[in-house]
Structure formats: structure tokens, C-alpha cells
Amino acid sequence: MPYRFHLPDIGEGLEEAEIVEWLVAPGDTVVRDQALVEVLTDKASSELPSPVAGVIVALGGGEGDRLRVGDLLIEIEDGTPAAVPDPVAAPSEPATVPDPVSTPSEPATVPHPVAAPSEPATLEPAVRPPASGGPPPAVRPKASPATRKRARELGIDLATVRGTGPGGRIVESDLQASVVAAVAPTAGRADDPVRAGDTNRAGDTTRDRATGLGRIAAGRHPLRGVRGVIARNMAQSWSQIPHIHSFDELDASLLLDLRTRMTAIGREVTPLAVAVVSSARALRRLPLVNACVEGDEIVVHDRVNVGVAVATDQGLVVPVLRDADLLDLFGATAEIADLAERARAGRLTAADLTGGTFTVTNYGSLGGRWATPIIPPGQAAILGIGRIADRPAVHEGAVVPRPMLPYSFGADHRLVDGDLLETLKASVVDDLTEPLRLLVGA
Amino acid sequence: MTRPSDGQRRQMLVDMVSARTQSQRMWNLQRQGQIGTVAPIDGHEATIVAAAHALDPAHDWVVPQYREPLALRRYGPEVLEQFLLYNIGHPAGGHIPAPIRVLPNQISLATQLPHAVGLAWGMTLQDDPGVVLAFFGDGSSSQGDFYEAGNLAGVLKAPVIFLCVNNQWAISTPVHLQTAAESFAAKAAAFGIPGVKVDGNDVDAVYEAVHGARERARSGLGATLIEAALYRLGAHTTADDPTRYVPAEDLAAARRNDPIAILRSRLEAEGLWDAATQSEVESAALTAVDAAHERARTMPLAPDALLDHCVSEDSPRLARQRLALLAEVEGTR
Numbered sequence: 001m002p003y004r005f006h007l008p009d010i011g012e013g014l015e016e017a018e019i020v021e022w023l024v025a026p027g028d029t030v031v032r033d034q035a036l037v038e039v040l041t042d043k044a045s046s047e048l049p050s051p052v053a054g055v056i057v058a059l060g061g062g063e064g065d066r067l068r069v070g071d072l073l074i075e076i077e078d079g080t081p082a083a084v085p086d087p088v089a090a091p092s093e094p095a096t097v098p099d100p101v102s103t104p105s106e107p108a109t110v111p112h113p114v115a116a117p118s119e120p121a122t123l124e125p126a127v128r129p130p131a132s133g134g135p136p137p138a139v140r141p142k143a144s145p146a147t148r149k150r151a152r153e154l155g156i157d158l159a160t161v162r163g164t165g166p167g168g169r170i171v172e173s174d175l176q177a178s179v180v181a182a183v184a185p186t187a188g189r190a191d192d193p194v195r196a197g198d199t200n201r202a203g204d205t206t207r208d209r210a211t212g213l214g215r216i217a218a219g220r221h222p223l224r225g226v227r228g229v230i231a232r233n234m235a236q237s238w239s240q241i242p243h244i245h246s247f248d249e250l251d252a253s254l255l256l257d258l259r260t261r262m263t264a265i266g267r268e269v270t271p272l273a274v275a276v277v278s279s280a281r282a283l284r285r286l287p288l289v290n291a292c293v294e295g296d297e298i299v300v301h302d303r304v305n306v307g308v309a310v311a312t313d314q315g316l317v318v319p320v321l322r323d324a325d326l327l328d329l330f331g332a333t334a335e336i337a338d339l340a341e342r343a344r345a346g347r348l349t350a351a352d353l354t355g356g357t358f359t360v361t362n363y364g365s366l367g368g369r370w371a372t373p374i375i376p377p378g379q380a381a382i383l384g385i386g387r388i389a390d391r392p393a394v395h396e397g398a399v400v401p402r403p404m405l406p407y408s409f410g411a412d413h414r415l416v417d418g419d420l421l422e423t424l425k426a427s428v429v430d431d432l433t434e435p436l437r438l439l440v441g442a
Numbered sequence: 443m444t445r446p447s448d449g450q451r452r453q454m455l456v457d458m459v460s461a462r463t464q465s466q467r468m469w470n471l472q473r474q475g476q477i478g479t480v481a482p483i484d485g486h487e488a489t490i491v492a493a494a495h496a497l498d499p500a501h502d503w504v505v506p507q508y509r510e511p512l513a514l515r516r517y518g519p520e521v522l523e524q525f526l527l528y529n530i531g532h533p534a535g536g537h538i539p540a541p542i543r544v545l546p547n548q549i550s551l552a553t554q555l556p557h558a559v560g561l562a563w564g565m566t567l568q569d570d571p572g573v574v575l576a577f578f579g580d581g582s583s584s585q586g587d588f589y590e591a592g593n594l595a596g597v598l599k600a601p602v603i604f605l606c607v608n609n610q611w612a613i614s615t616p617v618h619l620q621t622a623a624e625s626f627a628a629k630a631a632a633f634g635i636p637g638v639k640v641d642g643n644d645v646d647a648v649y650e651a652v653h654g655a656r657e658r659a660r661s662g663l664g665a666t667l668i669e670a671a672l673y674r675l676g677a678h679t680t681a682d683d684p685t686r687y688v689p690a691e692d693l694a695a696a697r698r699n700d701p702i703a704i705l706r707s708r709l710e711a712e713g714l715w716d717a718a719t720q721s722e723v724e725s726a727a728l729t730a731v732d733a734a735h736e737r738a739r740t741m742p743l744a745p746d747a748l749l750d751h752c753v754s755e756d757s758p759r760l761a762r763q764r765l766a767l768l769a770e771v772e773g774t775r
Binding site: 050 | 472474475680681
């Protein structure tokens with residue numbers, strides 16, 4: 001019978017733990033006290049050592065799974081007498097009852113005496129002997145448990161990340177760099193897309209003070225991490241893309257009216273979602289804007305994916321709504337809210353951050369009116385929207401206060417001339433001015 | 443100068459290596475869900491072992507806190523056996539049988555110190571020639587019990603040695619947030635007793651200090667406070683994550699002063715130790731801790747065991763309760 005190792009209470013009153021990383025796989029031979037798995041509790045990350053010597057039969061969960069104390073963690077065939085060999089045992093090990101002492105290079109009962117002095121950070125004496133049993137594990141990239149956890153959240157394979165920490169160790173900023181590398185942030189910030197059209201909301205600068213925005217010690221600092229990626233992308237965009245910009249403002253009365261009436265019937269539509277959907281549908285009709293220049297070629301993208309810039313504590317990130325031209329206003333609103341929430345919680349995956357073909361940046365949430373947003377590499381245009389506020393407008397022959405939405409378009413002049421930019425702009429402005437147009441289908 | 447002999451120093455290293463090996467095995471047992479919370483011994487071995495070797499197990503009492511038992515090998519294998527019983531939660535683990543002069547573990551900080559003074563005072567009254575050595579930590583020194591015990595010991599000239607194991611951390615509280623005194627040894631001034639500070643990684647220094655304090659106590663001069671300064675090389679307990687607060691560079695520096703490495707290199711230079719000895723000692727230590735675990739695991743557990751070892755003899759009321767409990771359990775079977 002395999003030994004069944006259940007998740008123990010390794011803290012004091014622990015209820016559950018997350019499987020961070022398996023250090024063994026079914027079929028592996030382990031010695032007693034060999035580290036099996038790294039788990040994360042609310043207190044610490046810990047390696048759990050094997051209670052017995054034997055062959056791994058089955059794992060009780062996948063990496064990222066949360067197990068409750070008492071749940072089956074792993075089954076190990078430890079050679080205690082069984083009537084019938086366990087058919088679940090790995091086929092590569094026909095003898096399900098190995099001699100645990102014959103395979104390891106050291107006696108199964110002798111752990112490494114003392115952590116090597118060259119590894120001062122190792123405080124857990126759990127043994128990790130050379131994998132003399134099963135196949136040697138692939139070389140593990142060096143990273144702390146916290147970094148590994150973060151990498152899993154971001155959907156990053158550590159083997160693809162270059163570490164910049166001591167001894168090539170992967171540190172948190174390397175993950176951010178790896179994620180953001182594929183996507184270019186824009187100059188503007190969409191702090192809270194959901195509340196983009198709030199006419200009464202002033203720019204929230206107290207939040208910036210609270211988060212330490214803009215603070216850094218005097219002296220020289222390496223340009224790396226998210227900041228390094230933003231710097232490289234922006235320098236590339238600014239030096240290679242000849243930008244043209246066009247600014248105007250539109251009457252947002254119907255846009256706000258739509259939102260108010262939707263709210264009244266329990267539905268939600270935000271001005272930002274209207275901007276995203278209207279831009280995406282315009283790009284579908286104007287594929288030259290859904291494109292970019294690479295060397296001597298124009299690359300026209302097949303799909304229309306719209307990035308929405310979101311400010312996070314780590315810096316600006318731009319999660320992407322895939323096939324935004326096929327979304328309706330409700331779907332786009334919900335998806336933007338989801339992406340923004342996950343961005344702030346640090347739970348975006350690499351897939352969320354790549355493949356954008358156009359960007360919308362809502363600098364209005366910070367109180368801005370006009371801006372000259374920079375186009376991310378790989379794209380040809382960008383839309384920035386400012387804060388909606390009552391401003392004087394000529395309406396039916398009289399100057400009256402109207403809720404006005406200021407906006408800024410930027411485009412790559414290598415692909416987009418003034419006439420094309422104005423055509424794109426007119427289409428989007430028409431939809432924002434009368435969003436009912438978007439209800440009749442793409 | 444009273445230095446331990448070569449034979450004593452070699453035996454000290456045996457005890458230190460055994461303690462660390464067993465402590466690491468117990469860490470793994472805890473991580474495997476087989477025993478409860480454990481306080482790793484890494485870094486404390488020289489102080490505890492040298493102190494034990496400066497005492498006479500036949501006459502002198504040890505009053506531990508909770509980290510010391512693995513290093514009290516000199517007091518007999520029963521200490522390890524009872525420690526494992528204690529760690530699996532068996533009530534019998536709270537009692538160390540005579541003639542072993544070691545009190546049970548104490549988790550509540552500093553409450554063992556008044557016990558130690560009372561024990562020492564009682565020995566004086568009974569003309570018992572032994573002394574009492576009580577272990578406590580830098581954190582415990584902030585407890586009221588420490589001051590009460592120290593004061594009483596000073597007044598009574600009780601034959602007690604207060605050994606403050608200053609491992610620089612009270613869980614996550616560093617020494618500079620623990621006291622504004624220049625040292626823990628300096629607190630002896632308040633009790634009118636001598637205070638001595640020694641290098642807790644040096645078995646010779648600890649041995650000499652404890653030996654001197656013992657001589658003083660036996661000659662009727664009373665108590666001594668010894669501070670042994672060392673560095674906790676592991677977690678506070680299995681429920682702690684020191685990587686959150688111990689500066690990596692401090693830990694790295696402390697590891698260069700690992701008490702086992704220091705003594706081992708000295709003894710190897712003197713031809714008293716080699717790799718084969720190290721391996722034998724580790725192997726024997728593992729066998730011993732595994733045997734103690736197996737003994738604890740298979741120890742019968744009577745329903746009324748929780749009433750044992752509270753008092754020397756059941757009072758009439760306790761005897762009635764014991765019978766009622768057993769009848770109740772019997773009735774549910």
C-alpha cells in the first residue's frame with residue numbers, strides 16, 4: 001500500500017496551503033526527508049520533506065492548487081507489504097517496491113548535516129539530495145519562493161526569464177520586465193476606466209501622495225524592471241514613430257445619458273468601453289490603422305485587439321481586450337473592469353498583456369484635458385480621452401454649459417495621413433456622441 | 443582558569459553535533475505532520491552543552507526553557523525520549539522521571555525562573571549540595587518573573603545560576619528593541635549578584651563561567667547571572683519565517699561563527715576529531731531520535747493520563763474525578 005502523506009498543519013492553526021512547486025514527479029525515487037514540494041501558507045513558504053523512502057505514485061494537486069490541512073498531498077510507494085502491486089504505480093518502474101537504500105547515493109536516513117555556508121539564506125534543513133533515483137530534474141532557475149509565486153500568477157515560465165539578481169537569481173523586477181517587454185505602455189494613464197466619465201470627480205492626487213508616487217532617493221539608480229521597459233519602449237516609439245496628433249472635444253450628453261439609463265435598469269456601460277468598442281469597429285473598417293511598420297514592410301494585423309492603459313503600483317501596464325471589434329458595450333465594460341482589477345492585484349497573465357493593435361488611454365481619470373499620447377511599438381494609433389466636465393458650448397444657437405469630453409488622437413504618420421486620421425476620428429466621435437449607433441451591430 | 447579536558451571537549455562536540463542532527467530531523471518530522479512545533483537548536487549548541495558539562499548531573503538541576511532538551515544529552519537518554527513524547531503531545535512527556543534532574547519544558551516566558559529559585563532554596567533547606575541552572579532567553583529578561591526571581595535569589599543567596607541565552611532575537615524582536623541596558627549581564631546589579639557576559643559560541647568560555655558560578659553557589663555565596671551571547675542560526679520555531687526580518691548579511695556573518703564549526707576545527711587540529719567521527723555521531727544521533735519518536739508514537743495513552751504528574755498523589759477529589767472519567771470513557775465504548 002502506498003504511504004499517503006496528507007497536508008500537515010505546519011504552522012500553528014494552519015487551515016490550508018498553496019502548492020507552489022513540486023520538486024518530484026510520479027516515478028521519482030525519493031529518500032526519507034528529501035524535499036517533495038514547496039508550499040505557501042499565509043505565514044511562510046516551506047519545503048515539505050518526505051516521511052518515507054520510496055517511489056512517488058501520485059500527486060494530490062497541481063501547482064497553484066490550494067489544499068486544506070488533511071487533504072491528500074502525495075502518495076509514495078514505500079515498500080510496506082501490499083497484497084497486490086499498486087496498478088497506479090508508474091509504468092517505468094515495474095518493481096513498485098524498490099529498495100530505497102540501494103538507489104540513493106547516501107544512506108536514506110542521513111540528511112545533509114548542516115546547510116552549506118555558501119547558502120546562508122537556506123534556513124530550512126529539509127534535505128534535497130542529488131536525484132539519484134528518478135531522472136535528474138531540469139536545472140531550476142534560481143528564484144525565491146515569492147518570485148516563483150509571482151511568476152505563476154503572471155503566467156511566466158521562469159526558464160524564459162533572465163535573472164539580474166545575485167548569481168543570476170531571478171528577482172521580481174525581472175518578471176515585470178518580461179511581461180511588459182511584449183507590450184508597450186503609453187504616455188497617458190487610465191487610472192480608473194470604470195469611472196472615466198464621472199463629471200463630478202476631481203483628479204485624485206491624494207492617492208498619489210499615499211503611494212509615494214514620484215519619490216526616489218538622490219543619486220544614480222539602475223534603469224530596470226518595469227521602468228526600464230517603459231523607458232526602452234517609449235524611446236523606441238518617440239525616436240522611430242513620427243507622431244501626428246489631433247485634438248478636439250465632443251458633447252457627451254448622450255453618452256452620460258446612456259450610462260445613467262443603463263444604470264437605472266441595472267446594467268453598466270462606461271464611456272471608456274464606448275471608446276474602446278467604437279475605436280475597434282473603426283479599425284476593422286480602416287485596416288491601415290490596425291497595422292504597424294516593421295523595417296521596410298507594413299504589417300497589417302489580422303485581429304483588432306485594444307489595449308487599455310492602467311496605472312499600477314509597479315508602473316503603467318496595458319492589458320488587452322482581444323477582438324474588441326466583436327464585443328458589445330456590456331461585454332467590453334465588464335472585461336475592462338476585470339482587467340483593471342487584475343492589473344492592480346498583480347494577477348495579469350502574459351497573454352493579457354500582449355498582442356495589442358491599438359490603445360486607449362484614459363488620462364481624464366487623473367483630471368487631464370489634453371495630452372499627446374505616445375503610440376506603443378507595434379501599433380499605428382492611440383486614443384486618449386480626458387475628463388468630462390461642464391464647459392461652455394454652442395448648443396442650438398446659444399452658449400450653454402454642456403458636459404464636454406476632450407480627446408486626443410495620435411497616429412504614425414508613416415502610415416496615417418491627416419485625412420485617414422480625421423476619418424478614424426470622425427467615426428469614433430460619432431459613436432461617442434451618439435452611442436446608440438453601437439447598438440445596431442458591428 | 444578552569445578549562446574542560448580534551449575528553450570533555452570531545453564529548454561536548456559529540457553532544458553538539460547530536461543535538462543539531464536531531465533538531466534537523468525533528469524539523470522534518472514537524473513538516474511531515476508527525477510532531478508539533480519545534481524550536482531549532484542551530485547556533486545554541488555550545489552554550490547549552492558546555493553549561494551541562496560544567497554541572498554534575500547527579501546533583502545539579504537543569505531548568506530548561508523550550509529549546510534546550512536536545513543539548514542535554516549529558517543528563518541521560520531519558521531527556522530526549524521525554525522530549526519526543528512531549529512533542530507528539532503525550533501528557534507523559536511533561537514529566538521527566540527520577541533520578542534525572544531536569545525539569546519539564548517551559549513555554550511561558552520566564553515562569554521557570556521563580557521555580558528555579560524555589561528549587562535552589564529548597565535544596566539549601568534540605569542540605570542538598572547541588573545547584574540549579576536555569577536557561578532563559580533575551581526576550582524572557584523583560585518579564586516580571588525574571589526580576590522577581592533574580593531579586594529573591596539575591597536576597598536568599600540561593601544556589602542558582604541564571605543563564606541568559608542571548609541569541610539576539612526574541613522571535614522577531616532584536617536585542618536593541620528588547621533592552622536599553624548595556625547588556626543582559628548588567629541587570630545582575632539590581633539583584634546584588636555578579637553578572638558575567640561570555641561568548642556563547644565558545645565552549646571553553648561558557649564552561650569556565652558556569653563552573654565558576656557553580657563553585658560560588660556551592661560555597662554559599664549565592665546566585666550568578668551569566669549572559670551567553672550567540673546568534674540564532676535558524677528559525678525561532680517551525681511556525682516562524684526569519685527570512686522576513688533577519689538581515690541576510692548578519693546571518694551570513696553569524697554562520698562564520700557557527701559554534702560547531704569552531705569547535706570541530708579546533709578538535710580536528712588537535713587530532714581529536716575527523717570526518718568519520720562526525721559521520722558516526724550523526725548516524726547514531728539519527729538512530730536515537732528515530733527510536734525516541736517510535737517509542738513516543740507507540741506509547742499507550744490512557745484516558746486519564748492528563749491527570750498524571752500534576753501532583754505527587756491524587757487528592758480525594760482528584761481520585762474521584764479520575765474514576766468518574768474512566769467510567770465515562772468505559773461507558774462510551
